[in-house]
Amino acid sequence: MNYESISFLRYPGGKGRMLEFLVKHLPSSTAITGKYVEPFVGGGSVYFSIQPKKAVLSDANQDLIDLYLGIQKDARNVWKNFVRFGRTKTEYFRVRDVYSPRGLTQKAARVLFLNRTCFKGMWRHNSNGDFNVGYGGQDRRWVINQENLLQVKNAIRQVKLLCSDFEEVIDNTNEGDFIFSDPPYRPNEKEQLHSHYVGKKFMFDDHIRLSKALKRATKRKVKWALTISAHPEILALYKGNCILKIPRGTGRKPGSTVNDSGEVLITNYVKPERGI
Numbered sequence: 494m495n496y497e498s499i500s501f502l503r504y505p506g507g508k509g510r511m512l513e514f515l516v517k518h519l520p521s522s523t524a525i526t527g528k529y530v531e532p533f534v535g536g537g538s539v540y541f542s543i544q545p546k547k548a549v550l551s552d553a554n555q556d557l558i559d560l561y562l563g564i565q566k567d568a569r570n571v572w573k574n575f576v577r578f579g580r581t582k583t584e585y586f587r588v589r590d591v592y593s594p595r596g597l598t599q600k601a602a603r604v605l606f607l608n609r610t611c612f613k614g615m616w617r618h619n620s621n622g623d624f625n626v627g628y629g630g631q632d633r634r635w636v637i638n639q640e641n642l643l644q645v646k647n648a649i650r651q652v653k654l655l656c657s658d659f660e661e662v663i664d665n666t667n668e669g670d671f672i673f674s675d676p677p678y679r680p681n682e683k684e685q686l687h688s689h690y691v692g693k694k695f696m697f698d699d700h701i702r703l704s705k706a707l708k709r710a711t712k713r714k715v716k717w718a719l720t721i722s723a724h725p726e727i728l729a730l731y732k733g734n735c736i737l738k739i740p741r742g743t744g745r746k747p748g749s750t751v752n753d754s755g756e757v758l759i760t761n762y763v764k765p766e767r768g769i
């Protein structure tokens with residue numbers, strides 16, 4: 494099976510490289526009786542691999558959610574607008590700093606263009622909330638095509654998309670739902686300085702808030718899985734849950750792969766063999 498079949502976004506911290514391992518330890522689409530809920534969806538690699546029947550995908554990054562909403566609304570038009578942008582560095586800065594999109598599909602095309610042509614696919618915003626990543630070139634722009642966007646559209650046609658903080662999304666789950674959480678983290682760092690995702694940083698206090706929200710979900714009999722750094726202070730938040738080392742993952746340098754990821758998969762269920 495090709496676990497990266499729908500990979501239309503460049504996403505820091507994306508789970509593409511560890512999908513084979515992850516998917517083995519997550520429930521299959523048919524084993525999820527309620528909704529599949531992903532509160533930190535990013536590039537959505539896990540969602541696209543599982544393709545559950547009912548899903549809520551959420552993220553605090555409004556640009557990202559607008560991109561999904563634009564594709565959900567009209568993928569062909571997003572593609573049409575995407576190919577209209579020029580191929581120069583000057584054009585990149587015009588689209589980044591001057592161009593003002595009208596409507597969802599133009600917004601989506603702009604976000605996709607910036608993601609595919611910015612430096613290393615980073616998402617970084619300044620204190621005014623403006624995207625401020627430098628130019629990376631055109632090479633990664635044309636590895637996607639209209640067909641990829643149509644596949645994404647098809648895969649998210651019935652999905653509920655939200656731009657929200659994770660806590661509210663997790664608190665809205667019920668028995669039968671399944672939560673897959675992939676919060677921002679860097680292996681071996683306690684204080685998270687992830688300003689490359691959204692303006693607001695994800696700090697250790699947010700990890701405490703997340704662990705408490707997942708504990709409340711467990712009390713409501715909601716099953717969940719979480720990928721996280723194997724830092725002892727993070728692991729201490731999840732005592733009593735199942736913890737598995739993730740063998741292969743993303744290295745510290747964007748785009749690199751390492752054999753010991755320094756990351757773990759934590760679940761509130763025992764090894765599912767595709768069920769829970």
Ligand SMILES: C[S@@+](CC[C@H](N)C(=O)[O-])C[C@H]1O[C@@H](n2cnc3c(N)ncnc32)[C@H](O)[C@@H]1O
Nearest residue numbers: 506507508533535536537538553554658659675
């Ligand atoms: C590690 S990435 C997810 C990557 C994704 N699993 C993939 O495979 O592409 C973490 C995501 O959390 C989002 N995020 C950061 N703080 C958040 C918050 N407080 N609530 C919800 N999402 C948040 C970021 O915008 C980012 O998309």
